[in-house]
Amino acid sequence: xxxxxxxxxxWDFDKVRRTYDAVEDIARKECGLDIYPNQIEVITAEQMLDxxxxxxxxxxxxxxxxxxxxxxxxxxxxxxxxxxxxxIVINSSPCISYIMxxxxxxxxxxxxxxxxxxxxxxxxxxxxxxxxxxxxGILDYMEFAKSYITHAEERHGHQMVERVVDxxxxxxxxxxxKYPRKRGYDLREEQRREQERQAYFQQTYNDLWxxxxxxxxxxxxxxxxxxxxxxxxxPEENLLYFLEKTAPKLAPWQREILRIVRNISQYFxxxxxxxxxxxxxxxxxxxxxxxxxxxxxxxxxxxxxxILHSHTNVVFQPEYDDPRFSGLNPYALGFGMMQxxxxxxxxxxxxxxxxxxxxxxxxxxxxxxxxAWTDYRDxxxxxxxxxxxxxxxxxxxxLHDDAEAANYLVDAIHNERGYxxxxxxxxxxxxxxxxxxxxxxxxxxLAGDRRLIxxxxxxxxxxxxxxxxxxxxxxxxNLWGYEVRLIEVDAESEMTLREYxxxxxxxxxx
Amino acid sequence: xxxIDRRLNPKGKSLANRQRFLRRARQQILKAVREASGDRSITxxxxxxxxxxxxxxxKEPAFRRAVxxxxxxxxxxxxxxxxxxxxxxxxxxxxxxxxxxGSPSGEGEDDFRFILSRDEFLDIFLDDLELPDLIKKKVxxxxxxxLTRAGFSVSGSPxxxxxxxxxxxxxxxxxxxxxxxxxxLSELEAEIRLLEESGDDPERLSxxxxxxDAKVAxxxxxxxxxPLDVRYNRFEAVPKPVTQAVMFCLMDVxxxxxxxMKDLAKRFFMLLYLxxxxxxxxxxxxxxxxxxxxxxxxxxxxxxxxxxxxTVVSTALEEMKRVIKERYSPGDWNIYAAQASDGDNTxxxxxxxxxxxxDTILPVCQYFAYIExxxxxxxxxxxxxxxxxxxxxxxxxxxxxxxxxVRVRSQIFPVFRDLFSxxxxxxx
Numbered sequence: 022x023x024x025x026x027x028x029x030x031x032w033d034f035d036k037v038r039r040t041y042d043a044v045e046d047i048a049r050k051e052c053g054l055d056i057y058p059n060q061i062e063v064i065t066a067e068q069m070l071d072x073x074x075x076x077x078x079x080x081x082x083x084x085x086x087x088x089x090x091x092x093x094x095x096x097x098x099x100x101x102x103x104x105x106x107x108x109i110v111i112n113s114s115p116c117i118s119y120i121m122x123x124x125x126x127x128x129x130x131x132x133x134x135x136x137x138x139x140x141x142x143x144x145x146x147x148x149x150x151x152x153x154x155x156x157x158g159i160l161d162y163m164e165f166a167k168s169y170i171t172h173a174e175e176r177h178g179h180q181m182v183e184r185v186v187d188x189x190x191x192x193x194x195x196x197x198x199k200y201p202r203k204r205g206y207d208l209r210e211e212q213r214r215e216q217e218r219q220a221y222f223q224q225t226y227n228d229l230w231x232x233x234x235x236x237x238x239x240x241x242x243x244x245x246x247x248x249x250x251x252x253x254x255x256p257e258e259n260l261l262y263f264l265e266k267t268a269p270k271l272a273p274w275q276r277e278i279l280r281i282v283r284n285i286s287q288y289f290x291x292x293x294x295x296x297x298x299x300x301x302x303x304x305x306x307x308x309x310x311x312x313x314x315x316x317x318x319x320x321x322x323x324x325x326x327x328i329l330h331s332h333t334n335v336v337f338q339p340e341y342d343d344p345r346f347s348g349l350n351p352y353a354l355g356f357g358m359m360q361x362x363x364x365x366x367x368x369x370x371x372x373x374x375x376x377x378x379x380x381x382x383x384x385x386x387x388x389x390x391x392x393a394w395t396d397y398r399d400x401x402x403x404x405x406x407x408x409x410x411x412x413x414x415x416x417x418x419x420l421h422d423d424a425e426a427a428n429y430l431v432d433a434i435h436n437e438r439g440y441x442x443x444x445x446x447x448x449x450x451x452x453x454x455x456x457x458x459x460x461x462x463x464x465x466x467l468a469g470d471r472r473l474i475x476x477x478x479x480x481x482x483x484x485x486x487x488x489x490x491x492x493x494x495x496x497x498x499n500l501w502g503y504e505v506r507l508i509e510v511d512a513e514s515e516m517t518l519r520e521y522x523x524x525x526x527x528x529x530x531x
Numbered sequence: 532x533x534x535i536d537r538r539l540n541p542k543g544k545s546l547a548n549r550q551r552f553l554r555r556a557r558q559q560i561l562k563a564v565r566e567a568s569g570d571r572s573i574t575x576x577x578x579x580x581x582x583x584x585x586x587x588x589x590k591e592p593a594f595r596r597a598v599x600x601x602x603x604x605x606x607x608x609x610x611x612x613x614x615x616x617x618x619x620x621x622x623x624x625x626x627x628x629x630x631x632x633g634s635p636s637g638e639g640e641d642d643f644r645f646i647l648s649r650d651e652f653l654d655i656f657l658d659d660l661e662l663p664d665l666i667k668k669k670v671x672x673x674x675x676x677x678l679t680r681a682g683f684s685v686s687g688s689p690x691x692x693x694x695x696x697x698x699x700x701x702x703x704x705x706x707x708x709x710x711x712x713x714x715x716l717s718e719l720e721a722e723i724r725l726l727e728e729s730g731d732d733p734e735r736l737s738x739x740x741x742x743x744d745a746k747v748a749x750x751x752x753x754x755x756x757x758p759l760d761v762r763y764n765r766f767e768a769v770p771k772p773v774t775q776a777v778m779f780c781l782m783d784v785x786x787x788x789x790x791x792m793k794d795l796a797k798r799f800f801m802l803l804y805l806x807x808x809x810x811x812x813x814x815x816x817x818x819x820x821x822x823x824x825x826x827x828x829x830x831x832x833x834x835x836x837x838x839x840x841x842t843v844v845s846t847a848l849e850e851m852k853r854v855i856k857e858r859y860s861p862g863d864w865n866i867y868a869a870q871a872s873d874g875d876n877t878x879x880x881x882x883x884x885x886x887x888x889x890d891t892i893l894p895v896c897q898y899f900a901y902i903e904x905x906x907x908x909x910x911x912x913x914x915x916x917x918x919x920x921x922x923x924x925x926x927x928x929x930x931x932x933x934x935x936x937v938r939v940r941s942q943i944f945p946v947f948r949d950l951f952s953x954x955x956x957x958x959x
């Protein structure tokens with residue numbers, strides 16, 4: 022048996038360092054984690070509130086909305102209605118984890134395992150993060166953003182800057198490039214693709230297609246339209262990008278602010294899509310590590326109980342009829358699935374072998390998990406790994422809600438017929454394109470009144486929240502400088518479901 | 532691993548954001564603060580305040596999907612006895628998300644609640660108010676002085692000796708004049724003694740003796756510290772603006788003043804007090820109440836004990852004059868007075884009161900506010916009271932006597948504002 026790492030609740034720097042080393046040992050040797058270098062920072066409750074209000078970033082430009090969030094959080098905290106998170110971790114290299122000074126030593130152990138190893142590994146390895154975020158550059162970029170906006174405020178006045186930032190924030194969710202950036206062309210790759218295409222064409226050649234009459238579309242107007250759309254790269258779903266590049270009236274500094282907000286939004290884009298996995302990964306890792314530490318006799322029973330208590334609170338999932346219910350808890354679902362994958366690797370049932378022939382019983386739980394953490398996001402992860410055992414354990418059922426109907430319909434439950442249905446539906450609820458409306462800029466009448474036309478491509482008949490949409494349209498109009506029109510179009514039938522009145526700019530930003 | 536202790540980092544990083552937020556929500560907060568202050572007592576008006584403001588202008592809109600309408604699929608945990616094909620009745624639609632589907636965002640966003648600190652509260656509460664004639668009066672009445680550092684001087688008291696400067700001068704002078712250093716002397720002395728004992732080189736010995744004598748003489752001529760070196764810290768007396776104020780509350784407590792009127796008066800005094808505490812480091816209050824005779828009393832007696840008698844306003848002014856003479860010399864104190872009355876006065880007293888006010892009180896006062904309180908439901912018919920007519924004669928445009936009428940609680944603040952608003956201060 023190894024010696025206890027610490028005794029009692031108080032922490033000091035020595036104990037934390039010793040514990041960190043012990044945790045690192047397990048994380049690297051037993052779990053095979055691959056992490057950014059760690060930087061652990063001790064902060065006070067007030068500083069934690071600070072970090073909260075500026076969406077978890079240690080450096081953030083000044084804006085009233087962060088002040089508002091701080092006031093709200095502070096009020097709740099003071100009233101005792103809400104505790105603070107034990108940690109905040111930032112996807113950067115070195116990976117910064119904030120831990121609170123109020124935490125007991127047992128909690129610090131948990132937090133280090135959770136944030137400095139769990140989240141850290143996920144940030145470094147998950148494909149989405151690798152593709153979209155630059156962990157090394159983010160802190161420098163935030164520093165730049167902060168000082169740029171401060172300078173802009175000094176030069177152009179608080180109010181002018183505030184108007185631009187307000188407008189940019191309103192479009193933050195629509196300032197993301199959802200597809201990988203263009204790469205440089207590779208000659209050999211191009212040749213190979215060309216050959217493949219040629220081969221496919223020859224395989225599937227059918228002379229019949231030649232006889233199919235050509236559709237309309239040779240009209241002059243639609244040709245112009247196509248030409249214009251092509252020139253402006255329309256349709257464009259990255260509204261901030263479009264406005265930054267194309268809005269006729271903006272000053273260069275205003276474009277730069279749009280760019281800053283857009284880049285920050287892009288930075289957070291992977292986090293939105295990996296909540297379940299990210300938390301599941303961190304929770305599974307801290308659970309494994311502290312359990313191992315306890316088994317090896319490095320933490321005492323008392324500390325272990327304290328950790329378990331807090332762990333259980335975090336992964337608690339109230340049922341749908343519980344007053345505490347507010348949707349699925351990403352920690353509970355994530356942790357449950359990770360544990361389930363481990364079980365399938367180590368002790369699979371016949372059912373598991375049927376469902377997961379790839380890895381059932383392979384005896385390498387961490388290898389399997391690491392592969393999952395690398396290549397998936399929430400939607401695909403659930404679609405791939407949610408097992409019937411988990412569906413039974415959570416007693417998940419699918420509810421169909423048609424606004425026209427008087428009742429909810431229970432579509433599928435945890436039975437043989439329902440598993441796949443439930444799994445598919447659950448995966449879809451984590452699909453980012455289902456969570457956020459699909460808004461596109463489809464046309465600009467450059468020759469006429471320069472009106473910007475946006476479409477909301479409606480799926481399943483779910484329209485936009487009208488009051489808010491009008492407010493956002495006003496922001497867009499202010500940035501664009503001319504009128505803006507929004508039309509909600511059904512994505513399948515192309516039918517116009519609702520048209521908004523044209524919104525004119527309310528203030529002149531120029 | 533890096534381990535960094537950030538606990539000592541400067542606090543209040545979010546202050547700038549908070550200021551931006553308060554500026555943004557200014558109108559709503561202003562309204563909420565006014566409402567909140569309406570029902571508070573004199574003691575806790577300045578405490579921190581939890582206020583709740585409507586969300587207009589503070590929304591952060593985004594394109595969001597409507598909560599209602601369309602076709603949605605949910606996956607929820609905790610199935611007990613539902614089977615495929617079961618129908619669950621929807622909760623009545625006007626209750627929104629109170630059913631099992633509870634809205635994911637949880638909290639309602641109609642009102643935004645947060646806590647204003649005491650300073651923020653007062654800042655907003657007393658926004659745009661300025662003390663009338665403040666600067667002009669201050670300069671005229673500045674009779675107290677404060678010492679501030681003003682470089683160095685060659686004369687002064689030993690207590691102000693500046694050691695650093697003195698020693699620095701001394702050192703440079705000693706180097707410049709080549710004062711022999713103590714160790715040079717002692718080395719020379721040692722060498723002489725050595726030669727004396729051995730008796731080897733008498734020529735060298737006599738040379739050394741001459742050199743030694745010269746050095747000793749030089750040491751004597753160039754003193755270690757010369758009066759030339761000495762420097763003293765110099766202080767200059769600068770006129771200090773008077774940062775203390777006294778506020779006189781004068782009130783008629785004769786039978787004609789109802790509780791309602793006293794309440795109005797109290798609120799006015801309260802505001803004035805708050806206002807003065809913002810501007811002055813130290814504020815005294817003197818309560819003087821009067822019927823046909825006047826007396827200085829404490830706050831409780833002033834507001835709550837009852838007394839009967841006639842109404843002679845000049846007695847209160849006399850009493851105020853006496854207190855000023857005894858305790859608050861106009862040179863040291865900024866004097867403010869607020870008088871509340873229902874406007875009654877014994878008619879024979881009017882001219883006395885007017886002359887007392889114009890000749891004695893107003894010249895020493897920064898500001899004298901007269902508030903005439905009326906019954907809530909009384910119809911005023913535009914009739915002017917005795918006291919109003921009397922004071923009107925004294926009041927000059929741009930002067931430091933201001934008078935207003937107040938009938939209901941809600942008028943207090945506008946009247947106060949009116950009296951102390953910035954434009955007025957600019958004119959003055």
